[in-house]
Amino acid sequence: MIFFNFKPTRKHIEIFEQNVAEFLKNDFPKIKEALALSSDFHSIQFPKKPSGIYISRGQQERIPLEYKINFDLYGLKVFNKKNKQYEEIILFYNQHLLTLIETKNPRNFHKTYDLYKFQIGDLKTKEINFENPDRKITLKILKEVSKDKLKQLEIENTFEIEINQNLYYTILNMKNGNYIAVDKSGKVYRLNHQQIEKVKKISNTVDDFFDLYQGNKSNLVHIMNQ
Known part of the structure; x- marks a missing residue:
């Protein structure tokens, strides 16, 4: 090959x-x-x-x-x-x-x-003990988010995704290679590789995102498919 x-x-x-x-x-x-x-x-x-x-x-x-x-x-x-x-x-x-x-x-x-x-x-x-470098970046982005809200996100195994030269950091794994993610400005996006519009902004801040999500991913299914 x-x-x-x-x-x-x-x-x-x-x-x-x-x-x-x-x-x-x-x-x-x-x-x-x-x-x-x-x-x-x-x-x-x-x-x-x-x-x-x-x-x-x-x-x-x-x-x-x-x-x-x-x-x-x-x-x-x-x-x-x-x-x-x-x-x-x-x-x-x-x-x-x-x-x-x-x-x-x-x-x-x-x-x-x-x-x-x-x-x-x-x-x-x-x-050895290893700290995910993308976790540091994600926590810095989410520094204003309360501890109670952080517990509802999946930060431990966050990772960086580059799409069209833009960087996103996953905060929820929605399965099948799809994610909820933030950019470095704190805006929240749904990433769905099965949609024509693979990246779609769903809120301007993480706090606004929690108006949509209260710890139950099923509340986000319709957003992922839009």
Whole structure:
């Protein structure tokens, strides 16, 4: 398969993730099992600290409690197509799902490494605490919202969605890849990829949004389908 891309695409990273899960299935079976339970993969970003590829996902409601561990994985080697050697890459897993690939040149990842060729080195993990970077942004947007109202939203696994060069941060998962989200100015939108108008503003503030939503998503079904 040939890709004509200047930077890695979501498809490149999906292929890499699936191949790693298959390659490590004997040493870390829960990685493959967690991937089978959730395909809620939305977008990739390229953070500078640490340098790498960050994978945004939706809420992982089907992931059992025993999978909900965050860890760095060391010892996996990936074939470097340029120097013809296997190089170790550090991978970060959130709930046994690949979340960050640490690499010096993330935008050349698919050109530098063979996404199908791996070796096992000194495999080990380091459990760590991880804070979703999109959660920080979302909480800043919602800083004036009361704690009682925040509890009615789904902030822990919020993630950034880019549509037509505009950024949105999910606050409710409406299933089937559809969301209620806010922009950085605090306006609230329904995001429905099944509608012709995929993005539609539903209120100018989060407080106004709570006139429509009192903790029951069924109240929003008609809005999602408009």
